Amino acid sequence: MKTGNAELICTGSELLEGKLNLYPPLFHERLAPLGFTLTREQSSGDRLADIADCIKGALGRADLVLVCGGLGPTFDDLTRQAAAKALGRRLVGSKACAQILALNFGLEKLPPNLKDQAVIVEGAKALENANGTAFGEVITQEHKMLALLPGPRNEWEPMFGSFLNAEIKDFFRRAPLTQAKLRLAGLGEPKAEALLKPAMRKAPALRYTILAGAGLVDFIISGPGPAAVKRAAARCAKAAGPAFYGEGDLTLAQAAGEKLLARKRTLAAAESCTGGLVAKLATDIPGSSRWFLGGAVTYSNAAKVRLLGVKPATLKKHGAVSGECAAEMAAGARKTFGSDYALAVTGIAGPDGGTPDKPAGLVWFALAGPRGTRVLRREFRGGRDYVRARAAVFILDELRKIIK
Secondary structure, eight states, X not given: OOOEEEEEEEEOGGXXXXXXXXXXHHHHHHHGGGTEEEEEEEEEOSOHHHHHHHHHHHHHHOSEEEEESOOSSSTTOOHHHHHHHHHTOOEEEOHHHHHHHHHHHTOSSOOHHHHHHTEEETTOEEXXXXXXXXXXXXXXXXXXXXXXXXXXXXXXXXXXXXXXXXXXXXXXXXXXXXXXXXXXXXOOHHHHHHHHHHHHHTOXXXXXXXEEOSSEEEEEEEESOHHHHHHHHHHXXXXXXXXXXXXXXXXXXXXHHHHHHHTTOOEEEEESTTTTHHHHHHHTSTTGGGTEEEEEEOOSHHHHHHHHOOOHHHHHHHOSSSHHHHXXXXXXXXXXXXXXXXXXXXXXXXSSSOOSSSOTTEEEEEEEETTEEEEEXXXXXXXXXXXXXHHHHHHHHHHHHHOO
């Protein structure tokens, strides 16, 4: 089955000046069930000519073009003008859009900035914005569609689900793609590929994508047949072995939490270099209080002694970044919170603070549980945020594996 080609254009000079664009995977997930493959993503600055050039080029290649951003009321929001230029159409005032804005704001007469928001590309269908003033727009031309969406996620995401999804489905009438997303932990992209390649070769007609993060890998399988995708997912999950922890949007913290909950066990955390990141990942999950009792961020030595009962002699002899300190932190957290399991993380996130014996990126871990305490040592290479993220992922993965 031939899939449709879609391209995404994200506007905003900030995307060219250091801001990370996280939107492509989000759009990919929404387009696949509609029978589309995201084949290209472009970032454009706020110049009208640049945006128009991106739109014109994309329409020459793709069946569906999505433009995200540049629909607000400020001087640098020029996506509507760029779309009109690329299509050779005029901008026109929409009475319906003006009435919606007037009703939403309880106004008899719109001020200039809101009046501008009621201007759309000639022939466009406006999509109402539940969380802002910028209307989305859908413009069809022969067998192609151009969709303009506001930039903020809390605006375009509801708009996509409530309106654009149906517009794309009705216009193109493509058979949906089936997707399976396998979630792996504790290995990098090359190792994941090596493990999964034999299983991939058994279904070469399917599409495979590997997305790697800080100690995590998402492996996405796409295809037209649900049965074929399901069989391939089962083969790949088996090939991944212990690295496979779940499917879909299941997080590593959720996977560990579900195992704790199923066994009626509880967890506490003692953190130093991760600064509460493990606790955050746990408490991001609704209902996690059923298995996560609490955590202590003991960044200083004094806090480790006072809150967790780490012995001053341990700190003096081995230092805060040591297996001995990690073990006492975990034991102290388990005692303080009365949990079945407790984890501890202590290390040097960097970039400063390292020594030849204890370099930046060195992290010691401990897991205390009914069967005793396990101590682990790892060195991570990267910036401060990366080291902290890797440390949090590593200890949650080890926790997941030891819960009995």
